[in-house]
Amino acid sequence: MAYVIAEPCIDNMDQSCVAVCPVDCISSDPKRDRKFFIDPSNCIDCGSCEQACPNGAIFRADSLPVDWAGFAWVDATWYADPQQARDAIDAYLPASAA
Numbered sequence: 001m002a003y004v005i006a007e008p009c010i011d012n013m014d015q016s017c018v019a020v021c022p023v024d025c026i027s028s029d030p031k032r033d034r035k036f037f038i039d040p041s042n043c044i045d046c047g048s049c050e051q052a053c054p055n056g057a058i059f060r061a062d063s064l065p066v067d068w069a070g071f072a073w074v075d076a077t078w079y080a081d082p083q084q085a086r087d088a089i090d091a092y093l094p095a096s097a098a
Contacts, residue, residue: 001061002040003049004075006068008057009035010093017049017058029082034089037078 005017005026011034018026018036025042026049028035038049040061050058059065061072070092078085 001045002043002072002075003038003045003047003058004040004061004064004068004072005036005038005049005053006057006059006064006071007093008055009053010089011035011095012055012057014054016052016054020048020052022046022048027078032082033078033086034095037075037085039079040072040076041079 013036023042023044025039026036028037064072074085074088
């Protein structure tokens, strides 16, 4: 079961999670993305990122709060179609509302 980065990361991209990930499965394009994304295919479910996140944004996929359940799809989609994931983030929380 992979970990997922949810709403609290949007526009609060502290890199602590990236620094502790032993398999480098947390990514973003710093010039275009408003949050980090965890690759569910490469996440080894170690939990290091969850413990390191100062924003409380990272959850096991099976423990995501109901309101943030869609973030599992967003993280997985970013690895296949980054623009579709960015569009979903912008639709969920427009940049002007952040």
